[in-house]
Amino acid sequence: MNPTQPDARGADLDAQWLAAQIDEPSARGIAATVAALIRAGTITPGSRLPTVRALALRLGVSPATVSEAWSMLRRRRSVAGRGRAGTVVIGPPDVPHPRRFEEVGRHGSRLLHDLRLAVPDTALLPPLDAALAAALRTGELHEYTRVPITERLADAVRPTWPFSPADLLAVNGGFDGLMLLCQTLVVTGDKVAVEDPTAPRLLDILDAVGAEVIPVRCDERGPRPDALADAVRRKPVLFIYQPHAHSPAGHSVDATRSAELGAELRDSETLVIEDDGLANLAPGPVHTLGTALPDRVVFVRSYSKSHGPDLRLAVLGGAAPLIERARVYRTFGSGWTSRILQNCLAHLLTDPHTHELVAQAGETYRTRRRTLAEALAARGVRTGGTEGLSLWMPVEDERSALVTLAAHGVAVVPGGRCFFGPHEPFLRVATSRLHDHVDEVADLLAFAAFEEHDPGQPTITRP
Known part of the structure; x- marks a missing residue:
C-alpha cells in the first residue's frame, strides 16, 4: 500500500491509485481499506470517491461488490451520496446515530408543556413490589441457563396473543426486538417496506442496518393495499407495520383491510413484522397477518407502556425459524432477558387487580386523547385516529408551527x-400525560396550526 501517493489527496480520487491500496478486493476489504485511509487523514473530507464501475474495473470485481463497500461506509457515516456529485467523504468512521430520536430540540427554562414523548403516566402504572417478590420464587435463579422465555411468561402471554405462535422469545423492549429482527433478517442494501408514517426510531434502526426503505402510504385504516402492492413488486425482504393503535396516527387495521394486505403479500416471499407497542392498553381485537401467513410473520408486543418501562420487556411470537434466528443472534451478547423481570411480568399479566389497573389506565389515556381532539375540533383543527398516546395534528407549515409553539413554551414532534418520503405537514402531540391546562394547550396548538392565524381560515382535515 502506498498511502502517501499525491493523487490520494484532493477533490477526486483516482480509481487506479485507490485500487492499488486495496489488498483484499471483497466488499469488507474495500470498505476497511478506505476507512483506514480516511482515519489516517490520507483521504480527506470532501474528497470524491471513484465511481463504482471505475473502481470495480480496476479491481476486477463486480460493481455490486464496490457498491456494497460504499454502503458499509455510508452506514458508518464515513461517506455520503451526493447525487450527480457522486460519493463524497465525510470523515472518519463513526457509529450510526439514531438521528430522528436524538433530535429533540432545546427549549430551556421556557418549556411549560413537553408534549414530545408519548410515554406512560407513571401514576397509572401498576405497582411492582408484589410482582417482584413473586418473581424471585424460582429454582432457576442465578443459573447461567439461556432461557428464551420462562415457562411462566409463555403461559401468561399465549392466551392474549392475536394468533397461535409457533415460538416465543422475550427481549429487552419493543425496539430491542425490532432491532434484533432487522439485524438478523436484513442485509445491507436489502429493501424493506415500511408503513408511512411510522415510528421515527424504526426508521433510525433501518438506517443503522443499511436497509433501502420503501414507504407504504397509509390512510385512516392503515397501510393502503395499492401502496403495498407497488412495494411488493420491488421484492422487499420485510414489511413492517403496526396493525393496532398505530403510533403516531392512531388508526387500527380492520378485518377487511387485513385480508386485503394479506392478499397482496400471499404470492411474495416478503416476511412480515407486526409491531404492537400498547399491548393491553388498547381495546378491541388485533387483526393480524399471523393467521393467514403463519410461516412468515413475527408479532412484537411491548409491555413497557402498559406495565412499566423499567421491566424492559417485550415478547416476539410467530414463525419458529425467524424467532430462532433472533435467539441465536442474541447469544453474541446478553443471551437472555432477566428471568426475574420475565416472571415479574408474568405475575402482572395474570393478576386480576393489575389487569383492572391497566384497563383503567387505557381508558384514562383514551379520555385524555379524546379531550384534546375535541378541544382542537372546536377550534377548527380536526385530527384522525382513535387510539394511542398521541395525536396527529395537521398544520399549514411544520417549521413555522414548531417555532410558534416553542416561543410559547410548548414542545411537540415534527x-x-x-415519514420517509414526501408528506403533508403535521405535528405529533403526546397526550398521555396531558391531564390539565387542556384548553390552554389547545389554544396554542390551534394558533400554531394556521399559517396566517386567521379565525376565518378553513378547517384543515387529515388526508
Whole structure:
C-alpha cells in the first residue's frame, strides 16, 4: 500500500491509485481499506470517491461488490451520496446515530408543556413490589441457563396473543426486538417496506442496518393495499407495520383491510413484522397477518407502556425459524432477558387487580386523547385516529408551527421525523400525560396550526 501517493489527496480520487491500496478486493476489504485511509487523514473530507464501475474495473470485481463497500461506509457515516456529485467523504468512521430520536430540540427554562414523548403516566402504572417478590420464587435463579422465555411468561402471554405462535422469545423492549429482527433478517442494501408514517426510531434502526426503505402510504385504516402492492413488486425482504393503535396516527387495521394486505403479500416471499407497542392498553381485537401467513410473520408486543418501562420487556411470537434466528443472534451478547423481570411480568399479566389497573389506565389515556381532539375540533383543527398516546395534528407549515409553539413554551414532534418520503405537514402531540391546562394547550396548538392565524381560515382535515 502506498498511502502517501499525491493523487490520494484532493477533490477526486483516482480509481487506479485507490485500487492499488486495496489488498483484499471483497466488499469488507474495500470498505476497511478506505476507512483506514480516511482515519489516517490520507483521504480527506470532501474528497470524491471513484465511481463504482471505475473502481470495480480496476479491481476486477463486480460493481455490486464496490457498491456494497460504499454502503458499509455510508452506514458508518464515513461517506455520503451526493447525487450527480457522486460519493463524497465525510470523515472518519463513526457509529450510526439514531438521528430522528436524538433530535429533540432545546427549549430551556421556557418549556411549560413537553408534549414530545408519548410515554406512560407513571401514576397509572401498576405497582411492582408484589410482582417482584413473586418473581424471585424460582429454582432457576442465578443459573447461567439461556432461557428464551420462562415457562411462566409463555403461559401468561399465549392466551392474549392475536394468533397461535409457533415460538416465543422475550427481549429487552419493543425496539430491542425490532432491532434484533432487522439485524438478523436484513442485509445491507436489502429493501424493506415500511408503513408511512411510522415510528421515527424504526426508521433510525433501518438506517443503522443499511436497509433501502420503501414507504407504504397509509390512510385512516392503515397501510393502503395499492401502496403495498407497488412495494411488493420491488421484492422487499420485510414489511413492517403496526396493525393496532398505530403510533403516531392512531388508526387500527380492520378485518377487511387485513385480508386485503394479506392478499397482496400471499404470492411474495416478503416476511412480515407486526409491531404492537400498547399491548393491553388498547381495546378491541388485533387483526393480524399471523393467521393467514403463519410461516412468515413475527408479532412484537411491548409491555413497557402498559406495565412499566423499567421491566424492559417485550415478547416476539410467530414463525419458529425467524424467532430462532433472533435467539441465536442474541447469544453474541446478553443471551437472555432477566428471568426475574420475565416472571415479574408474568405475575402482572395474570393478576386480576393489575389487569383492572391497566384497563383503567387505557381508558384514562383514551379520555385524555379524546379531550384534546375535541378541544382542537372546536377550534377548527380536526385530527384522525382513535387510539394511542398521541395525536396527529395537521398544520399549514411544520417549521413555522414548531417555532410558534416553542416561543410559547410548548414542545411537540415534527411529523417529518415519522415519514420517509414526501408528506403533508403535521405535528405529533403526546397526550398521555396531558391531564390539565387542556384548553390552554389547545389554544396554542390551534394558533400554531394556521399559517396566517386567521379565525376565518378553513378547517384543515387529515388526508
